[in-house]
Amino acid sequence: MFYTSTRDNSVRVTASKAITDGISPDGGLYIPVEIPALSADELKALCDADYKERAKKVLGLYLTDFSKDELDYCVEGAYKEGKFSSEKVAPVVKLHDNVSILELFKGPTCAFKDMALQILPYLLTVSAKKNLKDKEIVILVATSGDTGKAALEGFKDVDGTRILVFYPVDGVSPMQKLQMTTQEGNNVGVCAIKGNFDDAQTGVKSIFTNKEILKRFEENNLVFSSANSINWGRLAPQIVYYISAYCDMVNNGSVKFGEKINIVVPTGNFGNILAAYFAKEMGLPVNKLICASNANRVLTDFIQSGTYNRNRDFYTTVSPSMDILISSNLERLLYILCGRDADVINDWFSQLGDKGVYTVSDDVNAKIKELFVAGCCDDALTKETINETYNDYDYLADTHTAVAINVCNKYIEETGDMTPVVIASTASPFKFSKAVLGAVETDAKDYDDEFSTVAALEELSSLKAPEQLSALKGKEVRFDKVASKEDMAKVVFDMLGI
Numbered sequence: 001m002f003y004t005s006t007r008d009n010s011v012r013v014t015a016s017k018a019i020t021d022g023i024s025p026d027g028g029l030y031i032p033v034e035i036p037a038l039s040a041d042e043l044k045a046l047c048d049a050d051y052k053e054r055a056k057k058v059l060g061l062y063l064t065d066f067s068k069d070e071l072d073y074c075v076e077g078a079y080k081e082g083k084f085s086s087e088k089v090a091p092v093v094k095l096h097d098n099v100s101i102l103e104l105f106k107g108p109t110c111a112f113k114d115m116a117l118q119i120l121p122y123l124l125t126v127s128a129k130k131n132l133k134d135k136e137i138v139i140l141v142a143t144s145g146d147t148g149k150a151a152l153e154g155f156k157d158v159d160g161t162r163i164l165v166f167y168p169v170d171g172v173s174p175m176q177k178l179q180m181t182t183q184e185g186n187n188v189g190v191c192a193i194k195g196n197f198d199d200a201q202t203g204v205k206s207i208f209t210n211k212e213i214l215k216r217f218e219e220n221n222l223v224f225s226s227a228n229s230i231n232w233g234r235l236a237p238q239i240v241y242y243i244s245a246y247c248d249m250v251n252n253g254s255v256k257f258g259e260k261i262n263i264v265v266p267t268g269n270f271g272n273i274l275a276a277y278f279a280k281e282m283g284l285p286v287n288k289l290i291c292a293s294n295a296n297r298v299l300t301d302f303i304q305s306g307t308y309n310r311n312r313d314f315y316t317t318v319s320p321s322m323d324i325l326i327s328s329n330l331e332r333l334l335y336i337l338c339g340r341d342a343d344v345i346n347d348w349f350s351q352l353g354d355k356g357v358y359t360v361s362d363d364v365n366a367k368i369k370e371l372f373v374a375g376c377c378d379d380a381l382t383k384e385t386i387n388e389t390y391n392d393y394d395y396l397a398d399t400h401t402a403v404a405i406n407v408c409n410k411y412i413e414e415t416g417d418m419t420p421v422v423i424a425s426t427a428s429p430f431k432f433s434k435a436v437l438g439a440v441e442t443d444a445k446d447y448d449d450e451f452s453t454v455a456a457l458e459e460l461s462s463l464k465a466p467e468q469l470s471a472l473k474g475k476e477v478r479f480d481k482v483a484s485k486e487d488m489a490k491v492v493f494d495m496l497g498i
């Protein structure tokens with residue numbers, strides 16, 4: 001299995017090279033030359049397997065230059081007992097009738113990013129051994145809150161790596177901020193940026209491709225890689241849990257084997273839902289992929305109209321991990337749907353860069369509408385949904401998951417489609433305690449201190465906050481630097497001492 005670039009069809013690299021590089025030197029994203037198939041028999045066999053076995057099978061189809069031993073080592077290390085608070089790793093729970101929830105937040109940082117970022121350091125260090133000679137890898141991350149912490153936790157004290165995370169200074173929740181600023185480890189750095197997530201992401205991308213910076217890295221025996229979902233090593237592990245969820249739904253009787261499901265995903269950078277698309281293309285019985293956005297509804301408008309227009313107001317919402325106007329992974333979908341034509345992608349994405357807008361062909365738009373349904377909801381509806389879901393089904397959803405539940409409800413109401421649904425739940429409600437508490441108890445007290453809010457939410461819900469969040473109370477803040485976006489390169493040099 002080889003990988004090519006969305007911006008240059010002549011590229012052919014191995015999986016390990018794609019993971020080591022993070023992004024293709026032409027600025028495109030790596031993508032498998034073809035999508036491997038998972039037969040019905042193979043899927044059936046996975047129904048009897050545990051999460052690790054499912055991961056080995058699915059990843060083995062994509063990471064073909066990893067030996068069996070290497071893959072076993074990566075999967076066993078990432079999902080070993082004790083790392084996730086559920087022995088199923090990504091459990092499926094029933095919300096009601098035909099709607100299930102796939103809980104992806106049982107990892108060390110309580111957000112779905114752990115699913116991939118626990119394994120990425122293993123995949124990357126194994127890949128680097130094959131592709132780099134004794135170079136130190138520098139991971140640069142732009143985060144809207146959850147990726148940063150999950151990447152720090154995955155890479156802390158991993159030999160041969162350094163990691164530096166940039167987050168928008170006013171764009172993350174208090175808990176997300178505390179998780180990052182108190183991060184332990186001797187190879188880690190964290191810096192706030194005056195700007196929003198897109199500024200941080202654009203800044204990181206431009207550092208990756210700046211010739212002068214790359215030269216300075218070369219001289220110091222350093223090399224960049226990415227832990228953002230532009231890295232294929234982030235995407236591939238996310239395919240696993242959709243297949244795993246299907247198996248669990250077969251096992252608990254929510255679907256008959258072979259019957260189709262709808263998948264609803266709260267979406268920002270389009271990584272998570274793209275993984276669901278790959279699962280479908282591999283042969284998983286999927287009917288519709290439902291893309292749920294918050295008030296930053298650029299994807300809703302795009303899927304409905306075929307025009308992607310980032311020239312619009314940016315909203316800071318209660319679901320900050322989806323406050324994104326440039327959804328990087330859409331490029332991979334469009335590359336496939338336009339018939340794998342890199343020229344077309346170059347054209348659209350240079351229009352996006354120059355004017356902030358492009359329109360896909362009618363043919364591509366029709367294919368998108370065949371595969372996807374899109375919907376969105378604002379903060380008021382998000383909170384209303386948290387309230388209703390709690391009162392009607394005794395389920396406490398976080399703000400991101402609530403966006404997906406809202407869009408799912410509207411879809412079922414409008415279409416009457418009774419296909420069994422699985423909704424990706426992407427974070428623990430305790431990561432966004434203030435908004436969740438305020439949603440469930442409309443006259444809730446406004447605490448200044450995050451941990452009083454957590455305690456109030458615990459009391460109200462009779463649930464216990466995840467240990468790793470409670471443990472942040474009183475922890476020393478190690479990183480309080482705030483930089484302007486123009487200074488990001490300097491921050492990198494300072495941290496590395498070059």
Ligand SMILES: *Cc1c(COP(=O)(O)O)cnc(C)c1O
Pocket residue numbers: 111112113146147229266267268269270271272273321322400426427
């Ligand atoms: C990152 C994130 C999302 C968005 O996922 P994408 O892959 O960027 O679309 C949604 N919810 C939470 C909690 C997240 O951390």
